[in-house]
Amino acid sequence: MAVATQSLEQLCINSIRFLAVDAVEKAKSGHPGLPMGAAPMAFVLWDKFMRVNPKNPQWFNRDRFVLSAGHGSMLQYALLYLAGFDSVTIEDIKQFRQWESSTPGHPENFITAGVEVTTGPLGQGIANGVGLAMAEAHLAAKYNKPDAKIVDHYTYVILGDGCNMEGISGEAASFAGHLGLGKLIALYDDNHISIDGSTDVAFTEDVSKRFEAYGWHVLHVKDGNNDLAAIEKAIADAKAVTDKPTMIKVTTTIGYGSPNKQNTAGIHGAALGADEIALTRSNLKWEYAPFDVPADALNHMRKAVERGAKAESEWNQVFASYKAKYAKEAAEFERLLSSKLPDGWDKVLPTYTPEDKGLPTRKHSETCLNKLAAVLPELIGGSADLTHSNLTEIKGEGDFQKGQYQNRNVHFGVREHAMGAICNGMALHNSGLIPYGATFLIFTDYMRAAIRLSALSLAGSIWVMTHDSIGQGEDGPTHQPIETLASLRAIPNLTVIRPADGTETSGAYKVAIANAKANNPTLLAFSRQNLPNLAGSSIEGVTKGGYILVDCQGTPEIILIGTGSETNLCVTAAEKLTAEGKKVRVVSMPSTDLFDEQNAAYRESVLPKAVTKRVSVEAASSFGWHKYIGTEGEAVSIDRFGASAPGAVCLEKFGFSVENVVATAKKVLG
């Protein structure tokens, strides 16, 4: 039997390899190459270092493991199964990539307990890892006491060549180096193969030197296939360097063990086939049937259950003593972990009357953020180098910097994409933090993949997006969103809110904070320019997405539907039309997403089917508005790119004026 011919370590490593080989073969789909090559480093990491409790995957102080090279998902499922997580049984592995299995094609945190973040889109995982490490550093700086370290874990990431080619990983690594995140340890599976073949065809840079340039501690394990001692030493050395993140380049062979396919792109993303599997079994002296894990290997790996229980139990003692000494901090910390909000938190959100000075909604956003920050210590975030344009600074709070991790103002640099994934990582630390990331609305294009992942993976990030229309002005069409709102509203499970004034901005934040605690992201779109405070605007209205702002007696002849900075045009246009004897309703529609979630009766009460004459007014694309204006309606919109000129000129020239709204309404009225 194999036990006689290979060490316990090799037995464990080959168990990982063949679980991957067999699962991919059964599914006839998947990526065996990475798990076969990265099995040794993953084994050493999980056997010698990872502190997790398989029976309580959400134990707070666990080490976080991220498989940034998410296509190698079977590596992670094999580890979870072998370590004793209930979320992945051998039957689950046999259902790899099948409908409603707990073992989907790529690791999905919302499906499989033990998976921390959703990976697959390359480069996201390592950037999530930076966010996880930042969350740890922040909470540690804030809550740990000299005599009680209640926050103390590492974040480990396995990433591949593909991750390292993506720009987002460079952004995130540069930022992690800047921050000196010593408890972030990345293992780079340097296998020299990507889908197009050898990395020689496209990727010949010196990755280690690049990470050194970012300020990382860089190590190299030359034989990642066999030199387990070198892997163990490298990880130990990485842990010993506490002021820099560490990148360990581990040179491996993709598909290790497959005589004909290892070290080729052919094994990256396809089943080996029965013949090659037989040869691989023979080559690795693996005498076990498919999905059969030798008892010695399983028993050894399952020691993780006992280790994990002990680790959690020890931590519970530490926390109990912490709680005894530091009751106030412990109470706050426990509230964070509970995902609960403090009583009355939303009372700090201001409301306004038309007498209050008109301000840009980005300015109201600043007020909300600051008032919320005072009552919600879990609010942490910042801007991608537009702090004083986005107005996202928490006043009186310091900057989150190396050695100053207790602070909450994060300067992400001009790194929108990494900012997105870092916020997601902080949210998915599942410690109650509410991260926010800000830039100009147009630059959501740079971070769209991360915004999508926030919605997919239930990361309660808040996206604070300012300069939300051609009202942006002089910067011109490269900076003026047109299709941007539509493109974001189309994302499932992302709530987009574009408030009309100060009160609606408070409503937007009320929704966003509640969403965050329910693990859902929210995107807020704010104006650069001043807007009047409207009579009748309400927080309650915002929570319903759309509501009647101005109404007439009886059934309206026409409904004007506005969002954000154009809502006030609708109000004034309605006054003029009313003066001419028309029966006009104005609907404020800060969020079509929320409106669509209301019941049919409410929607009918706001937009009665019988009233077919409708005009939407939004300084953005008409795309998507026909759902609300119907076939007889008109959209006052902009369906071309914008132009460079003062914002007021742009708005006027493109038809966002009371006169044009009135004229369009009359056209619709016929």
Add this chain to the structure above:
Amino acid sequence: MAVATQSLEQLCINSIRFLAVDAVEKAKSGHPGLPMGAAPMAFVLWDKFMRVNPKNPQWFNRDRFVLSAGHGSMLQYALLYLAGFDSVTIEDIKQFRQWESSTPGHPENFITAGVEVTTGPLGQGIANGVGLAMAEAHLAAKYNKPDAKIVDHYTYVILGDGCNMEGISGEAASFAGHLGLGKLIALYDDNHISIDGSTDVAFTEDVSKRFEAYGWHVLHVKDGNNDLAAIEKAIADAKAVTDKPTMIKVTTTIGYGSPNKQNTAGIHGAALGADEIALTRSNLKWEYAPFDVPADALNHMRKAVERGAKAESEWNQVFASYKAKYAKEAAEFERLLSSKLPDGWDKVLPTYTPEDKGLPTRKHSETCLNKLAAVLPELIGGSADLTHSNLTEIKGEGDFQKGQYQNRNVHFGVREHAMGAICNGMALHNSGLIPYGATFLIFTDYMRAAIRLSALSLAGSIWVMTHDSIGQGEDGPTHQPIETLASLRAIPNLTVIRPADGTETSGAYKVAIANAKANNPTLLAFSRQNLPNLAGSSIEGVTKGGYILVDCQGTPEIILIGTGSETNLCVTAAEKLTAEGKKVRVVSMPSTDLFDEQNAAYRESVLPKAVTKRVSVEAASSFGWHKYIGTEGEAVSIDRFGASAPGAVCLEKFGFSVENVVATAKKVLG
């Protein structure tokens, strides 16, 4: 007068500075800091090196200049004005950032002759520059002869800290280093300031070391404010290194000359104000009125006109002699420059009948690409490391690699965003090349900013996107587009086409190639899975966006509207409904964008207003479909994220079956 107190060089440099200062002050908007700091390097570059013909901005063999730090647009406008381009007069500069001026907020190639690419969204310009340099290298390798170099120019880029923080610049620089693009020279305006203040708050990596890691030749000018000789030497040294791109770090002071604001974020993006301008004038001993350029400076800079005319004239002679010796190559080259297509090019596009084997549209795409590549030497492109999934290889053609620039198969690596901007750069080389870039449809999210810029800046790129729905299957929701089509259709001036079968794929390419020559981009969405060839599908129909594929006698009771892989479901559903006595029309709608461009009569003929019972069928979000199905219609769609399972299972489970289309139609029929 100033002439006595400063050199001619300083006079020119200060002319640039004060044009920027005065234009921003007049507009009360703009970014004076970069032009003031980068004026010396820009002056040396344009005075000593740039070969352009101001009176013929499109002269083919000009050096290309890209201001990647596009917010510093006044630097570029000042250079164009001083060098004698007719597109920017002093009156135009006085209209900086005003409605319909030729001096918009950021450089826009489609507005201002002499501007090569549209910049402002950071990092795009340096990646465009890589594309420009690739175009030059490709054409040089293909057309130059030992005795006649008709393609021989440099690409110069000025980029800033912001560009260098963006991931896209890292991707592009890594790829440029890999390719050894020796005629790409980037000047990095190292001024240590970004909007949030000192780069110390977010960006402390060693940029030079990073570029060395990418394989670049790296130089440093320590005093970029005053050491003109060092700048000149660095550029000369850069030109001398022909096997690597060069990055020259030029350390400067942002807002140089402003006593109180230089070296602060305050001067990055705001007017100086009258008081500080007076102090700056005094400090730099500038005695000229606003917008007044000393004659000596203007005369000196305007020598560019004579130099340019001479350069073009010399090139014309070289080309004449080339044409005499190499008539065939010259004819092809001239055709490329003319933007004309060869006669009968579209005859190579195949059509199919239902008897032909059903294939995935990505496979038909491969056929089209290969047939077109045989008749269109200007077709060049590839995939972001998914060549054999996207099926984008030109068979029998070599790989575009260092020293093998004549080849047309580009391996972009896993760098979607850079791929996008590189393709745009190749298209905007304006030499007739038709670049294409490919990845999975979902990963347009990674390159969306570049796709948008292709549409805005009139870059005729072709985006080849495969695996276009949940039919993608096992990879699961991270890889399955849902909202992606809607988000792309919303982009102005981007034609999105999702063909239903082989013939429609040919139609899609016919549109895409014609679009490319008209400087408009096209995005093609192809299926992973097999699709039957449909009776009645046509190339002509695709060019109209939507057309009647199956019709009934008389006025239809219901219209089924399908796109791409769901069109055949509509056809079969119509057969079943017809068998039950219903009058059914099927409209194939491969491109809502093209359909919207048709005249009202045509649109009415396809979707008569009187027929209000309509069903759209697309394995994607319903977002945007209400425009076509109206208030009484239904969308067979998927408005949640997908799932990991075999593609056919996903489609069936989410309702993309004939049965569900029939059931939905019956529901609509009532």
